[in-house]
Amino acid sequence: MNRDNVIQSDRLTRYFGKRVVVQDLNFSVPRGSIVGLLGLNGAGKSTAIRMMMGFLTPTRGRCEILGRNSQDLRPEDRVRIGYAVEGHFLYPWMKVQDCEAFGRDTFPRWSREQFYATIDRFGIAPSQKVNWLSRGQRAGVSLASTISSDPELLVLDDPALGLDPVSRRALNETLLDFNDSGARTVLISSHMLDDIERICDRIAIMVAGRILVDCKLDDFRSRIAAWSIESSSDPGTYGRIPGLIHSHRRSHSWVVTVANPNDATLSALEQLGAVSCEPVDITFEEAVIAYLARSRRSDTFLSGARAAS
Amino acid sequence: MLTKSDLTTKSKHCTMHRSTVTFGSIMQILITTQSTTPIFRQIVDQLRRQIASGQLAVGDALPSVRQLAKDLVINPNTVAKAYAELQRDGLIESRQGRGVFVAKRRVIFTKTERTRRLDDAIERFAAEALSLDFSNDEILERISSKLEQLTHEPG
Numbered sequence: 001m002n003r004d005n006v007i008q009s010d011r012l013t014r015y016f017g018k019r020v021v022v023q024d025l026n027f028s029v030p031r032g033s034i035v036g037l038l039g040l041n042g043a044g045k046s047t048a049i050r051m052m053m054g055f056l057t058p059t060r061g062r063c064e065i066l067g068r069n070s071q072d073l074r075p076e077d078r079v080r081i082g083y084a085v086e087g088h089f090l091y092p093w094m095k096v097q098d099c100e101a102f103g104r105d106t107f108p109r110w111s112r113e114q115f116y117a118t119i120d121r122f123g124i125a126p127s128q129k130v131n132w133l134s135r136g137q138r139a140g141v142s143l144a145s146t147i148s149s150d151p152e153l154l155v156l157d158d159p160a161l162g163l164d165p166v167s168r169r170a171l172n173e174t175l176l177d178f179n180d181s182g183a184r185t186v187l188i189s190s191h192m193l194d195d196i197e198r199i200c201d202r203i204a205i206m207v208a209g210r211i212l213v214d215c216k217l218d219d220f221r222s223r224i225a226a227w228s229i230e231s232s233s234d235p236g237t238y239g240r241i242p243g244l245i246h247s248h249r250r251s252h253s254w255v256v257t258v259a260n261p262n263d264a265t266l267s268a269l270e271q272l273g274a275v276s277c278e279p280v281d282i283t284f285e286e287a288v289i290a291y292l293a294r295s296r297r298s299d300t301f302l303s304g305a306r307a308a309s
Numbered sequence: 310m311l312t313k314s315d316l317t318t319k320s321k322h323c324t325m326h327r328s329t330v331t332f333g334s335i336m337q338i339l340i341t342t343q344s345t346t347p348i349f350r351q352i353v354d355q356l357r358r359q360i361a362s363g364q365l366a367v368g369d370a371l372p373s374v375r376q377l378a379k380d381l382v383i384n385p386n387t388v389a390k391a392y393a394e395l396q397r398d399g400l401i402e403s404r405q406g407r408g409v410f411v412a413k414r415r416v417i418f419t420k421t422e423r424t425r426r427l428d429d430a431i432e433r434f435a436a437e438a439l440s441l442d443f444s445n446d447e448i449l450e451r452i453s454s455k456l457e458q459l460t461h462e463p464g
Contacts, residue, residue, distance in 0.1 A: 034384060169382060172382050173379075173382055176378065176379065176382065176383075176384065176385070177379075182385075182386075193343075194342035194343055197342045197343075197348065198340075198342060198348070198382060198383045198384065199382075199383065199384050200384060201384055201386055218347060218349065218390070221347050281345035281346075282345060283343050283344060283345050284342070284343070284347075285343050
């Protein structure tokens with residue numbers, strides 16, 4: 001195991017019945033980074049995270065987290081990991097300040113200042129009843145409770161789901177502050193691509209149980225290129241374009257998205273014999289969606305057919 | 310890294326997420342996510358422009374990497390990457406223990422490199438200007454008055 005990685009999985013695989021949900025995952029999270037795990041619902045992100053956290057047994061393969069096998073984490077290892085799941089469970093009868101007291105009694109290295117600084121970002125008062133908080137505020141209390149235990153690694157499964165803009169900003173600020181220029185590590189799964197673009201060093205894209213992209217965010221951007229091709233039929237269906245991720249129709253032309261374009265790509269594009277073929281700039285979001293949109297189709301066709309058989 | 314596959318069409322609309330930060334009264338940076346320009350490039354471009362126009366003068370202090378990242382709510386490595394490029398190009402300098410400052414202008418590129426960069430800039434400018442349906446003379450007139458203004462009345 002590379003000591004610079006806080007999470008490292010080796011061919012991590014999980015079946016539910018006959019259906020493979022996570023397949024041969026070789027994934028690592030470097031210490032001090034903020035890594036965004038992206039993918040459609042059902043791509044296997046949560047299942048992968050639950051295996052990494054040791055809450056679910058892999059069908060095969062293994063994973064190490066903070067240098068230990070996920071399957072035999074001791075309480076003293078767990079205390080070094082902050083884990084928050086979507087939904088943000090809190091005891092409804094508590095006030096926010098009771099959550100703080102609860103955390104203080106539970107965790108050995110609890111920081112009261114951290115807790116109050118975090119809820120303040122989310123605009124929450126200590127005397128508020130948990131039951132009456134908005135979804136965004138509940139996320140704030142949940143996050144405050146998680147990071148005030150002073151973990152080295154924060155694992156957040158879709159924390160931004162359904163958050164208002166103020167809470168999203170507070171979440172981003174809190175994560176950047178926690179990471180503090182690379183002192184501590186964050187793994188976050190999310191659908192909020194503009195937040196991911198802001199705060200992450202690295203991204204991983206999961207499609208139908210596999211990791212298709214795992215690199216620095218800037219490298220991802222510079223390795224994906226797109227062309228606008230004027231053609232009567234989909235240029236993705238005929239000819240072979242090396243590195244093709246996705247092609248989709250935009251008004252009267254096709255936008256073809258390609259990974260790691262090279263001379264072979266260019267000559268393949270030329271050989272399409274299209275009316276015109278112009279390079280176009282794309283956004284981070286468009287590049288990610290190219291991967292996800294492709295998977296949606298193979299998802300419904302492949303897994304659907306497999307499940308039916 | 311990826312496999313070939315069949316295709317489908319999907320489009321998605323999202324709200325833009327912008328943030329602007331002003332430092333003192335001089336430096337102002339606007340970050341737009343969901344832009345075709347990466348965030349580090351947006352910072353480089355804006356600082357380059359502000360230094361070129363004299364809005365930021367030689368010796369002006371810039372916020373630290375951590376401070377700017379905090380204010381813009383972005384990853385500090387993104388700011389570090391932008392500063393590294395500006396430093397490599399000789400536009401800013403970091404002074405040990407004192408912070409980052411706008412550097413004295415000095416020639417660090419070869420003539421060929423400077424010409425290449427100038428041509429790049431002209432290319433982009435000319436395409437945009439012509440698409441607005443102005444005549445060559447109108448464009449030239451406006452560009453020379455702009456140059457006049459930038460070189461004679463800094464700040």
